[in-house]
Amino acid sequence: MAAVVLAPSSFSDGTEAIALVVLLTEFAMMRASLSRSQVRLYSFQSLAVSALAVFVAATQHVGDLYVLAGLSFVLKVVVVPRIVLRLLRDSRVDLATSHRLGVATMVLLAIVVAAFGFFVVGGLPVHSPSLPAPALGLAGAVILVSFLLVILRSDVVSQAVGFFSLENGVSLASLVLAAGLPLIVEVAFLFDLLVAVVVFGVLIRVHHGRSQTLSTDALDRLRG
Amino acid sequence: MVAVELAPAEIQVLQVLTILVLSPLVSGWIAHLEARLQGRRGPRILQPYYDLAKLFRKETLIPEDAGWVFVAGPMVAFTCYLIVPLLIPVLTTFPLPLFRTGDILGGGFILALAGFSVALAAAETGGPYAQLGSSRAMTFGALIEPSILFVTFTVALVTTTDLPYFEAAAARSSLSQAIRPAHLLIAVAFFLVVLNDTGRIPVESHASTLEFGMIDEARTLEHSGPLFALLKWGSAMKQMILYVLLINVFVAPWGLAGSTASGSVLLAILALVGKAFGVGAVFAVIDNSFSKLRLFKITEFMAAAFLLAILAVLVLYVGGG
Numbered sequence: 001m002a003a004v005v006l007a008p009s010s011f012s013d014g015t016e017a018i019a020l021v022v023l024l025t026e027f028a029m030m031r032a033s034l035s036r037s038q039v040r041l042y043s044f045q046s047l048a049v050s051a052l053a054v055f056v057a058a059t060q061h062v063g064d065l066y067v068l069a070g071l072s073f074v075l076k077v078v079v080v081p082r083i084v085l086r087l088l089r090d091s092r093v094d095l096a097t098s099h100r101l102g103v104a105t106m107v108l109l110a111i112v113v114a115a116f117g118f119f120v121v122g123g124l125p126v127h128s129p130s131l132p133a134p135a136l137g138l139a140g141a142v143i144l145v146s147f148l149l150v151i152l153r154s155d156v157v158s159q160a161v162g163f164f165s166l167e168n169g170v171s172l173a174s175l176v177l178a179a180g181l182p183l184i185v186e187v188a189f190l191f192d193l194l195v196a197v198v199v200f201g202v203l204i205r206v207h208h209g210r211s212q213t214l215s216t217d218a219l220d221r222l223r224g
Numbered sequence: 225m226v227a228v229e230l231a232p233a234e235i236q237v238l239q240v241l242t243i244l245v246l247s248p249l250v251s252g253w254i255a256h257l258e259a260r261l262q263g264r265r266g267p268r269i270l271q272p273y274y275d276l277a278k279l280f281r282k283e284t285l286i287p288e289d290a291g292w293v294f295v296a297g298p299m300v301a302f303t304c305y306l307i308v309p310l311l312i313p314v315l316t317t318f319p320l321p322l323f324r325t326g327d328i329l330g331g332g333f334i335l336a337l338a339g340f341s342v343a344l345a346a347a348e349t350g351g352p353y354a355q356l357g358s359s360r361a362m363t364f365g366a367l368i369e370p371s372i373l374f375v376t377f378t379v380a381l382v383t384t385t386d387l388p389y390f391e392a393a394a395a396r397s398s399l400s401q402a403i404r405p406a407h408l409l410i411a412v413a414f415f416l417v418v419l420n421d422t423g424r425i426p427v428e429s430h431a432s433t434l435e436f437g438m439i440d441e442a443r444t445l446e447h448s449g450p451l452f453a454l455l456k457w458g459s460a461m462k463q464m465i466l467y468v469l470l471i472n473v474f475v476a477p478w479g480l481a482g483s484t485a486s487g488s489v490l491l492a493i494l495a496l497v498g499k500a501f502g503v504g505a506v507f508a509v510i511d512n513s514f515s516k517l518r519l520f521k522i523t524e525f526m527a528a529a530f531l532l533a534i535l536a537v538l539v540l541y542v543g544g545g
Contacts, residue, residue, distance in 0.1 A: 013404065013405075016405050016539065017403075017405050017408075020539065021534070031524065103524040103527070104523040104524050104527040106525070107527040107531055108530075110531075111534055114535075115534070115538060118538050118542060134405075134539050137542045138539070163456075
């Protein structure tokens with residue numbers, strides 16, 4: 001039999017699988033044509049990040065992380081998507097045909113960007129036997145792809161969801177890199193997110209109220 | 225049961241026969257199940273055999289301007305589909321004598337030759353729909369190619385060969401090999417490739433009679449009689465070959481014969497039919513729950529397959545994956 005390149009250990013295996021799910025949902029958000037499904041995907045992605053927090057807490061024995069997992073579950077899986085979905089229901093705009101490029105082109109571009117993030121982060125001189133390097137690279141890719149989501153989709157919901165999932169990418173990286181990162185720092189991240197939700201909520205409301213659309217191409221109509 | 229030891233070469237012949245004989249059964253099963261899911265009674269599971277028998281008795285009509293390519297195309301394709309089962313793990317976990325004559329890429333080339341000869345035969349007719357079909361099939365075939373290549377790269381990175389037997393053995397060797405991210409990713413990517421290559425929704429609707437949406441199906445419109453039977457049988461065999469690759473290399477490489485005893489080989493055949501029926505059921509459900517993509521949206525589907533395959537290579541490259 002030929003030599004087989006062995007699969008990694010169970011800890012890095014698990015983190016890596018979850019990080020991969022997070023990245024794939026990021027791509028799915030980029031392709032999604034309904035704003036609603038984008039928000040649901042974000043909720044699913046947050047669920048994956050919360051699951052990762054639980055997984056890391058259980059395998060690395062960091063009790064604080066359970067609190068963080070609970071908090072991020074309540075906020076990012078339940079509250080934030082609910083608020084955004086509600087805003088969407090009020091604005092009665094369903095289909096966000098806001099792709100600046102064709103979907104296939106966007107995905108190819110995102111693959112390039114993700115690969116870039118992957119190798120840049122992989123090339124960082126951060127080495128430790130307990131560090132799952134691929135998961136860290138995946139977190140880098142998630143962050144860059146969410147930037148691309150914000151850039152390439154021209155509707156307010158995509159921008160909001162892109163920003164929120166950026167936060168998911170950051171917490172993914174922090175979970176992988178420093179599981180013991182003090183709880184207070186991570187809670188500060190979540191607080192940031194809440195501020196962003198308020199800001200984007202106001203933006204969606206005002207923008208839709210003034211211009212009857214969620215497209216950012218009409219943002220210049222917001223001038224007083 | 226009397227334990228008779230089969231020679232490896234005999235098993236290899238048996239692999240070809242398994243694909244040859246059982247492929248219409250799998251097609252019939254899928255058609256039957258699809259009809260059932262739509263609330264119709266549907267054709268008998270054995271219907272494809274009756275269709276083939278009928279077609280072989282019919283006369284062959286050759287379009288006026290068509291030359292020998294029209295006749296040779298289906299035969300070449302059929303021969304190609306007979307060769308591929310020699311190279312892939314259909315029944316056994318252990319490699320059979322001829323397995324080194326072609327790797328995954330070799331098998332892919334032979335399948336591509338089959339597709340090419342069918343397309344050539346279709347183009348030879350001068351019929352507009354057949355030509356439309358062959359040009360589309362070639363175009364989309366080229367677009368799905370990168371995904372297949374990256375699946376092969378992943379197999380090569382994992383097993384340091386690109387022989388399908390070794391990827392299956394790697395997946396069998398331990399659970400963590402079977403569920404490692406790279407393996408799961410290429411399994412899903414290959415699943416999407418199979419969806420595309422067997423002409424299933426969301427790429428192409430299988431049972432449609434509307435020519436404008438056709439890709440693979442349109443190529444055979446001008447053929448009749450035994451030649452058409454060869455094409456139909458060939459496409460059933462191609463479908464079965466792809467299912468076998470999907471099952472025995474990526475998704476469920478268990479239940480194959482570990483020895484040359486006739487009993488275990490027989491069990492492997494039964495297990496294969498069961499697994500192929502299972503995969504067929506998944507495809508039938510997908511057929512019934514999604515709508516066909518618009519022709520120019522098919523590239524999105526292919527981009528998704530490519531994404532999965534390339535991510536598999538990336539996670540492997542950076543660290544074990």
